[in-house]
Amino acid sequence: MSRLFAFWISHRAELASLLGQHVLLVCVSTFAAVAIGVPLGVLAARRPRLAAPLMAVTSVVQTIPSLAMFGFLLPVPLVGGVGARAALVVLILYGILPIVRTTIAGLRGIDASIHEAGVAMGMTPRELLWQVELPLALPSIVAGVRVAAVVGVGSATIAAAIGAGGLGEYIYRGLSMVDTTVILAGAVPAAALALVVDGSLLWLEKQLTARRRSRSRRAATVAAAVACIVLLSSVVAARRESGAIVVGSKNFTEQLVLGELLAQTIERAGVTVNRRLNLGGTLICDRAMLTGDIDVYVEYTGTALTAVFHQPVSTDAGAVFDTVRTLYAKTGRTLLPPLGFNNTFAILVRGADARSLGLRTIDDAARESGRWRAGFGYEFVERPDGYEGLAKAYGLRFPEPPRVMDLTLSYRALAAGQVDIIAGDATAGLIKGLDLTQLEDSRHYFPPYDAAAVARAETLLRHPEVRAALEGLSGRLTAADMRAMNYAADVEHRDITQIVRDFLARTR
Amino acid sequence: MRRASGDTVATLMPVPAIEFRDVSFARPGRPRILDHFSLSVDPGTALALVGRSGAGKSTLLKLVNRLLLPESGAVLVEGRDTREWEPIRLRRRVGYVMQDVGLFPHLSVADNVAVVPRLEGWAPDRVAARTHELLELVGLPPQQFATRWPDELSGGQRQRVGVARALAVDPPVLLMDEPFGALDPLTRAELHAEFHRIQRHVRKTVIIVTHDMGEAFALGDRVGVLDEGRLIACDRPHIVAASREPLVRQLLDALPAIPRRPSEPSEVVQTFRPAAHGGPEGPQYS
Numbered sequence: 001m002s003r004l005f006a007f008w009i010s011h012r013a014e015l016a017s018l019l020g021q022h023v024l025l026v027c028v029s030t031f032a033a034v035a036i037g038v039p040l041g042v043l044a045a046r047r048p049r050l051a052a053p054l055m056a057v058t059s060v061v062q063t064i065p066s067l068a069m070f071g072f073l074l075p076v077p078l079v080g081g082v083g084a085r086a087a088l089v090v091l092i093l094y095g096i097l098p099i100v101r102t103t104i105a106g107l108r109g110i111d112a113s114i115h116e117a118g119v120a121m122g123m124t125p126r127e128l129l130w131q132v133e134l135p136l137a138l139p140s141i142v143a144g145v146r147v148a149a150v151v152g153v154g155s156a157t158i159a160a161a162i163g164a165g166g167l168g169e170y171i172y173r174g175l176s177m178v179d180t181t182v183i184l185a186g187a188v189p190a191a192a193l194a195l196v197v198d199g200s201l202l203w204l205e206k207q208l209t210a211r212r213r214s215r216s217r218r219a220a221t222v223a224a225a226v227a228c229i230v231l232l233s234s235v236v237a238a239r240r241e242s243g244a245i246v247v248g249s250k251n252f253t254e255q256l257v258l259g260e261l262l263a264q265t266i267e268r269a270g271v272t273v274n275r276r277l278n279l280g281g282t283l284i285c286d287r288a289m290l291t292g293d294i295d296v297y298v299e300y301t302g303t304a305l306t307a308v309f310h311q312p313v314s315t316d317a318g319a320v321f322d323t324v325r326t327l328y329a330k331t332g333r334t335l336l337p338p339l340g341f342n343n344t345f346a347i348l349v350r351g352a353d354a355r356s357l358g359l360r361t362i363d364d365a366a367r368e369s370g371r372w373r374a375g376f377g378y379e380f381v382e383r384p385d386g387y388e389g390l391a392k393a394y395g396l397r398f399p400e401p402p403r404v405m406d407l408t409l410s411y412r413a414l415a416a417g418q419v420d421i422i423a424g425d426a427t428a429g430l431i432k433g434l435d436l437t438q439l440e441d442s443r444h445y446f447p448p449y450d451a452a453a454v455a456r457a458e459t460l461l462r463h464p465e466v467r468a469a470l471e472g473l474s475g476r477l478t479a480a481d482m483r484a485m486n487y488a489a490d491v492e493h494r495d496i497t498q499i500v501r502d503f504l505a506r507t508r
Numbered sequence: 509m510r511r512a513s514g515d516t517v518a519t520l521m522p523v524p525a526i527e528f529r530d531v532s533f534a535r536p537g538r539p540r541i542l543d544h545f546s547l548s549v550d551p552g553t554a555l556a557l558v559g560r561s562g563a564g565k566s567t568l569l570k571l572v573n574r575l576l577l578p579e580s581g582a583v584l585v586e587g588r589d590t591r592e593w594e595p596i597r598l599r600r601r602v603g604y605v606m607q608d609v610g611l612f613p614h615l616s617v618a619d620n621v622a623v624v625p626r627l628e629g630w631a632p633d634r635v636a637a638r639t640h641e642l643l644e645l646v647g648l649p650p651q652q653f654a655t656r657w658p659d660e661l662s663g664g665q666r667q668r669v670g671v672a673r674a675l676a677v678d679p680p681v682l683l684m685d686e687p688f689g690a691l692d693p694l695t696r697a698e699l700h701a702e703f704h705r706i707q708r709h710v711r712k713t714v715i716i717v718t719h720d721m722g723e724a725f726a727l728g729d730r731v732g733v734l735d736e737g738r739l740i741a742c743d744r745p746h747i748v749a750a751s752r753e754p755l756v757r758q759l760l761d762a763l764p765a766i767p768r769r770p771s772e773p774s775e776v777v778q779t780f781r782p783a784a785h786g787g788p789e790g791p792q793y794s
Contacts, residue, residue: 117610120573121624121673122599131623135614 003181004188010495011185019189021084021165026152026197029088033095033148038141040096041103042129051104058097066090066158070280074162074287083276083293087156087164094155095148102144106137139208146201153194157186162284163248163276163293167193172251172278175408179493244272245459245466248285248294251278252408253496254343254427257485258298260500261477262453262470266296268504269469281379282307289333289456296455296470300343302447304328304335304454306385313385317342317448334457336467337474338450341482345380345446346426346438347390348414354437361442362394365421369396375419377407385447387423393445411436427479429486451477476507523587524548525681525713526572531581532737533567541567543737544581551680554707554714555742556728558721558759563734565717569683572715573602585681600624603674603712607686609666611658617643617669618654624676642672645709647702664695668702675710684716688723700726721759725749733759 008015044051064072069090110133118128134141160168170186173179204223245266249259259277266273276294279285286308288294304324305311311327314320325335347362359365365372374396380386381404390396403419408430410422415434424431426449431438453470460467485503488494526549533542541564549555559565570576571583574590583590585598611620618639625635643650646668658666667687674682688696700723707714716727724731725745732742733756741748741756748756
């Protein structure tokens, strides 16, 4: 508990900005959902034949898990990609259903005689809608808005996976560092925010149901004023952010360190940086770069070769680098010189097992594999240079299919004895922290994974000083440096910003 | 108000405010509600239509303000076919009071009365003055009632607001659908008296439908009896009361006694059209 407060206090500026982003995401998406959902609801209430298909479509949208929805939207132009825009689209889609539903319910719940009175008094359909139907349906509509906003607070945490910011960043960061304090640092304020949103909209709903027009009007005026302020500030915030260089990273510790390293290096060159770290994976980073949502991130040559460009696996480091650089160049991106370390996959076992069984290479492990359970990250199971080829190359035969789990959690699972062999990163700080042993790839199955920054060519042309600064990192980061920084973050729970600052100061 | 016409016949014979010409109406899959139905109501007179539940009384009113259109035949308001009327204009010239009133629950009493004047774009002070005047007219002191909410009123008070609202822009025609049906007998008698007082002031063309013969006799200058989509009697109350038509007798005999209006006119002011016309100056009530 005291660690949590200490974390909040030391990160108070960041916490405030993440909270602000979160509130902004929810507010903007909820207002947009109202702007879309209420007219749809009115339409559906007027034309019952339209209502059934409309409800069906919005219900189906609601059942798509949010992470999958972000995935669908990634390649879609204009609304997709990564960042706040795509997150807003998803949140709006989720918000529409409850609002449509309660708008229909509110309109249908109006007494027939009231409706008839309005028509008989000579109200046009528009007058009837604005003066009678919508005011009477308002409490019901607000109930829908409340549901949409509370769901929005929850879904917005997931939006951190595509770099939209918000409190989800702490949750993802905590998950990748396996640090409960950091998870709670995001989860607790998110839950509190949900309660506050729920409570205040419930209050508004009650005010409206109390049918005291003057008071409810005042409340509605206050709500509208708050909305305007929020929207204005979001516009201002968006303005201020443009023109900065956007640095991305994938969602594990080393990538966060490398992203921070790029960011601080660019900042030292005097250019403003926007951090969009913790993106959901290789493909998300790649697409984000193609759509211009991020300008630069660190990729590994072997990963680019196989996962991004779908080329056959190769073990020659120089050839791989050249191939990848050419392929990037063809798609408007520049691969900068390698940073200096090779983050190959590390086949890991418990140090105790290695010592007692005398395990040194993956061949040694193949002997034992008949008794072992394996646990692999999602990517490793899917990649062409991943599990299937490895099993073939070394003749691994596990009694049951490998358990698929989060990469970072797999280290813990191995140390805790839940699995016996995993595929981690060679530079992971947890290898030392958890007393794990890396088995040698004696048959040279894995291609080289030299870390190198890849940037949008256009950005480098616009900012030659950024190119110079990034090229200055070339060869400066050894595997030992990387492992030490990962260790400092994962095991010692030190602040990544500080770790990187120390590193840059030391190697200047 | 009346059709502008240089036609000499029209000046001699007043154009009926409301006229049903051979009107038939049926809802899909249900027996015919109106069957070659004809009727006319002179300006400034009150016609009370009585009939059993489901006899087509409400339908008849909705044909006047064009909530419904006839299947065949024509309904004329101020001499003009409802099909030719622009529906919004027509409805604002026809006040409508329903049994369940249909007050807007989100508006105060004053705002309910002010709805149509505001739709018509009246200036705020004119709206306020009119609202004040109408609440006085229906016996609800504005100081006490203007800011009240519909759910704070008794049934009788709600009906009074309903009447005030229907009269707001001074429409020449007033339609009342079982207006006092849901009230207790005392309140009802009180509102009947109010109705005569108001009608003396405003002198509207009124159609009241009711299932209650007593109420019909109490309110109508003429009383019509509806049965199976036809008008089986339509005349001044004392003539209908003396009718030998079996169905009319049946309805009359169901009444314990026919209450006599104290103001029952002794001299014949109004005979069946076209013998006389009831202009605003006509002394219907002494």
